[in-house]
Amino acid sequence: MTQELGLESRTGSLPPEAPHPVTDDRPVSACPYAGAFARRPTKPIDHEAFFVGELDRLRLEGRYRVFANLERHMGAFPKATHRAGRRQREVTVWCSNDYLGMGQNPAVLQAMHEALDRCGAGAGGTRNISGTNHYHVLLERELADLHGKEAALLFTSGYVSNWASLSTLASNIPDCVVISDAGNHASMIEGIRHSRAPKKVFKHNDPRDLERKLAELDPSVPKLVAFESVYSMDGDIAPIAEICDVADAFGAMTYLDEVHAVGLYGPRGGGISERDGVSHRLTVIEGTLGKAYGVVGGYIAASDALCDFVRSFASGFIFTTSLPPAVAAGAQAAIAHLKDSNVERMQQRDRVALVRRRLAAAGIPTLDNPSHIVPVMVGDPVRCKAMSDMLLEDFGIYVQPINYPTVPRGTERLRITPLPMHTDADVDHLVDSLKAVWTAV
Ligand SMILES: *Cc1c(COP(=O)(O)O)cnc(C)c1O
Numbered sequence: 410m411t412q413e414l415g416l417e418s419r420t421g422s423l424p425p426e427a428p429h430p431v432t433d434d435r436p437v438s439a440c441p442y443a444g445a446f447a448r449r450p451t452k453p454i455d456h457e458a459f460f461v462g463e464l465d466r467l468r469l470e471g472r473y474r475v476f477a478n479l480e481r482h483m484g485a486f487p488k489a490t491h492r493a494g495r496r497q498r499e500v501t502v503w504c505s506n507d508y509l510g511m512g513q514n515p516a517v518l519q520a521m522h523e524a525l526d527r528c529g530a531g532a533g534g535t536r537n538i539s540g541t542n543h544y545h546v547l548l549e550r551e552l553a554d555l556h557g558k559e560a561a562l563l564f565t566s567g568y569v570s571n572w573a574s575l576s577t578l579a580s581n582i583p584d585c586v587v588i589s590d591a592g593n594h595a596s597m598i599e600g601i602r603h604s605r606a607p608k609k610v611f612k613h614n615d616p617r618d619l620e621r622k623l624a625e626l627d628p629s630v631p632k633l634v635a636f637e638s639v640y641s642m643d644g645d646i647a648p649i650a651e652i653c654d655v656a657d658a659f660g661a662m663t664y665l666d667e668v669h670a671v672g673l674y675g676p677r678g679g680g681i682s683e684r685d686g687v688s689h690r691l692t693v694i695e696g697t698l699g700k701a702y703g704v705v706g707g708y709i710a711a712s713d714a715l716c717d718f719v720r721s722f723a724s725g726f727i728f729t730t731s732l733p734p735a736v737a738a739g740a741q742a743a744i745a746h747l748k749d750s751n752v753e754r755m756q757q758r759d760r761v762a763l764v765r766r767r768l769a770a771a772g773i774p775t776l777d778n779p780s781h782i783v784p785v786m787v788g789d790p791v792r793c794k795a796m797s798d799m800l801l802e803d804f805g806i807y808v809q810p811i812n813y814p815t816v817p818r819g820t821e822r823l824r825i826t827p828l829p830m831h832t833d834a835d836v837d838h839l840v841d842s843l844k845a846v847w848t849a850v
Contacts, residue, residue, distance in 0.1 A: 471791035472812040477801070486510045487828050491807060501835055503825050508673055508781065509753040510830050511703030511743040511783070521704075524738035532731040536720075541728060544737035551741050552708050555671075555679050555748065556694045560716035563708050563737070564737060565729055566695030567668050569594040570640030570707030573725030575635060575664065575694065578715075581722055582631045588622050590614065590636040590647070594666060597635050613640075616651040623659040632661035633692075638681035642824065644782030649682055654689040662692040664736045672701025673754060673781060678747040697739040698800040706732050706740055756829035760836070762797050764827045767840045773847060776822075783825040784811075785843065793821040795850045804842035 440446065462575055467473040479502070480490040487502040487510075511517055523814045524544055534540030552561035564570035575597055579585045587601045592613040601608050609625070612618035619634065626632060634656045636648050649665065661793050667680035675683025680696065682688040693715065698706035709719065721725060747753065759779050768785070776784040785808075787793040793810040800806040800823075808823045816822060823843075829835075 418567075436832060437678040438585045458821075470813075471789075472823040477807055477809065479807070480605075481512075483513055486513045489807070489826055491801065500801065500805045501831075501838070503806055503808045503827075503831075503839060505826060505828065506669075506700040507703050508701045509703070509747070509757060510826065510828060511672070511701065511747070511753075513745060514703065514743065516746050517549060517703060517739045517742045520742035521735045521739040524735040528734040531733050534731070535727065535729060536731045537727065542731070542734040542737065544734045544741065545731060548741045548744075549708075551744050552696075552710050555599055555677065555744055556682070557679070557688045558694065558710040559713040561708050561710040561714045562720055563706060563732060564725065564726060565706060565732060567666075567695070567699060567707035569725050569729075570601065570695050570697075570709055571596035571666060573723040574693065574709050574719050576603040576725075577719050577723040578662075578664075578693075579604035579606035580634060581718075582633075584630045585629055586626055586632050588619060588632060588634045588661070591642070592640050593635060593637060594641070594668070597637075597666060601635065612714075614644070614645060614647050614656045616648060620655045623655065623661060628659070629687075632656075633664055635662050635664040635666075637666040637668070639667075639674075639780050639782070641669045641782065642775055642784065642811065642822070644768070644778035644780040644784060646681055647781055648705060649685055650687050650690070653687060663690070664693045664695065665691045666695045666743060667706075668695070668697045668700060669780075669782070671696040672743070673745045673757070676751075677749075689783035698736075698743075702738050702740050702743040704740045706736060706774075719820075722802060753829050757827065760829060760831050763833075763836055764825065764831075767836060768843070771840050771844050773840075773843055781826065783827065785823040785825060787821050787823060788819055790821045792850055793823065796846045797823060799846045799850060800842055804838070804845075805816075806839060806842050 431730060432717065440775070464473065478492045482488045482490070487505055489500055489502055491500045528542060532540040532542055547565055549561045553559060564573060570641055571594065579587050579601060585606050587604070587606050587608045589597065589601055589608055589610050590613055591610050609622045611622045624746045625633060634646055634652065636652060638649060640727055652662055665682060667682060667765060670680035672678040674681050679688060680694065682694060688694065693709050695709045696707065698704050698708070709716065722801050764783055765775065768783070774786050776786055790812045793812060797808055797810040798810055808825055812821050812822065
């Protein structure tokens, strides 16, 4: 969860703008660039020193990001080879968003191999200029059906789908006001900001506060309520029906990010909105093809007219090469598989329940929530990083530390995502290792 507050204050914490550099205005000869030379600062500005200084600040706070260099093992998910310097070892991944292992599902791989052999590597253009492949068309139909909507529209990622759709809707609908949940993801915040539409932030998952915020607005202006179903860092779930009740009472449109729910919830994987039987009440449902569906890409599902509008006006849709056909084919196979199969969802739920039970018994504090996300709360960025390092180096367990600005300061955590493929032995080893690390660090 990238908090509205977190992101705003991140921008706020940058140093104030430097005063305009002193210029050297000695007279110069009749050189064609004389004017430009005259505007050079007398003392060169050290741009590199700025970058290095800012990075040092991150390190000091313990929130400098180090990427784990992984090589995922096909057929052995969630095992991977981790490389650090010249050392390499096999690790068990405990923080993947490939929630159901669809990234290695045989049906997905077969669809991707076939499409690659039929169509080659890339799409070869933007959607408008030669880049609409038949696989894109099939995938958009699959997505519309998944959410019971008239249409769907593909983007190159979930981030881009939120950014492009929200900015296009809010900037083009005259006088539109956006009402945004305080826990919304960075991609939604940036889209809303880019639209320059007026924005109000309502308290996280609080329909009563949403009601107060809507009541303050002129009844005649168009309104768009933007929120998520499963919040990725706390794992809590929005009261979608109540939020729709409030939005309806004020004639507001609703925009729901189901990125951490599609594939995982609802009898066909249509997300929390499908599980709760409220898909039809949402104006827009947004999702990703990169998490439970195991590939990459993003989308919105909505009415024919709304999708056609975003298709026709969104810069982030129009001016970029479309997804490779093989990616579209793989995503479609993953969605189709999870529409029919409950096996992966049931196994995942079983693993989540087991991990929670075992961590509770071991006295390790987790944030209680009704989803598949198990946040182990550490509350300090340096300790969080040290625990993650020790898990990796001493126990072969990979859980990335989650620090500010992804979560608010003081709520640093290890975000554990149990997967259908984690064995009982994997769970035993995780809990024993966490216990050891918890007392050692
Ligand atoms: C990951 C994420 C996105 C972005 O999806 P990608 O496909 O990874 O770009 C959007 N919204 C939320 C809530 C996310 O966690």
